[in-house]
Amino acid sequence: MTYFSQAICIVGSFVLLAFSSSAQSIQLIVRSDDMGFTHAANEAIIKTYKNGITTSVEVMVPTPWFSEAVKMLQEYPDLDVGVHLTLTSEWENIKWKPLTLAPSLTDDYGYFYPMIWPNDNYGEDQALHAQDWKLEEIEQEFRAQIELAKREIPQLTHVTGHMGCTNMDEQVEVLVRKLTEEYGLAIFPEDLEVKPARYQGSKETTEEKISSFIAMLESLTSGTYMFVDHPAYNTPEVQAVYHTGYTNVAADRQGVTDLLTNSEVKKTIDRLGIELIDYADLKK
Template sequence: MKQLFFLLIFCFFSNFLSAQDQPVRLIIRSDDMGFSHAANLALIETYEKGITTSIEVMVPTPWFPEAVQLLKEHPGVDVGIHITLTSEWSNVKWRPLTKAPSISDENGYFYPMVWPNDNYGPDQALKAQNWDINEIEQEIRAQIEMAVRNIPRISHLSAHMGCTSLAPEVAEIYRKLAKEYKLDIHPEDMQVKRASYEGPKKSAEQKKQSFMKMLKALKSGTYMFVDHPAYDVPEMQAIHHTGYEDVALDRQGVTDILTDPDIIQLIKELNIELISYADLKKVNP
């Protein structure tokens, strides 16, 4: 009996110490490639000169052709399809690739929002529409096929503005298509935790300090940080929507932290291993 007790104690502390020895792995996911020229260039910069490990591309957007070319020029970066069922900005819009009237407004654009909020009435939210699951499936499929045709190394899917959580049947379609096209890397199934700013993030300096605080707080395990790089230039200054008017300034701050030498050095000092979605299959076989 005593031997069994000591064996259990030994196993407990062995597992505890083993867990403590596990590395911190971090995916830096940069979203929304394709919606603007300024975002496209910033996303590539955060990969080339910074810490971005996975880039999410939006297929129906106006700058998707440029995104394709830039990604061809940078074959090392992991790429995901950012499934898009909304068009949120006031001064630039995009439409479904397919004939899908149940998920389009009177002008043929995607609705701005997934869910109703205080800034937009229900008539501007996809959730409140009489959407057709078959049209959603054909649209997601069309986005996948256009992406893999132009960017064959696509490794995974993700959801712009959480659109695939619109309803359980939409999530089911998303999962089904991910498996069908062999893009079924789902971080939530692989014990990947979300990492986010530890503190205020209004200004670029606040972002930097809060990001560094987050890095220092990470314990053993695998994490994912998600944000949206772009440049503070006239093109981005013209892009906004109600409730989010400082887009250019905000996203320039994201670009700054993802390329900041102090942050890059801190990641090295903390022995944080930067990985991509594609790497998840290697660490979670």
């Protein structure tokens, strides 16, 4: 083989290796939801960003601890943040209301309904979708939540929906698309071939969460993925929060916090060469 032929082979091998490496690249968004619903959630979410693998957080504007969330986020201007648009108040012992006058979206006490859709535990009388809701009231409420979040959180990049409220009806989906374009927050992972990353196995205990999360990481193939969960601490504050069908909130969400800050999880991400990204990276 001539020197020229050898050179072509070497270059060809290098190109193939580079292509193979690129083809096997894995990106992962780790999204922590429900910032604002309790003090313990606020603290835990920030911890999972500072000391863990959280890359994007979702803030609920009408919630009682939104103001604290804003102050915390101001200390981390590089943390990617989304408005977690909210039309439900699902927990017992802690409730919130719309920012606007929206009687078609609230119960007899003026609070958001607990659920979007009826289920085995919450019937039609406690589900927003079964009510005579008004699209114009949803629009004014979504606008109020987005505008307050944009005013207080400069690093805001996107919008998501709490409890699936942004997908409750085709008209609402169209509305959300319109608003995100108008406010410069139009990043939709589903449009960009981002795939869901889910636990691979049981997730009842902290140990099971960690094991199932690592199994998920090891199962990923080339592509971009997003994992979503809800960190908090197991404190008396969160122990008092529950709804029918989900009563172990504090212990469960403490497990999520422990998972997202776990050293073995971090080592696995490094070993597999997984790149942690946020919503803003999807636009690059």
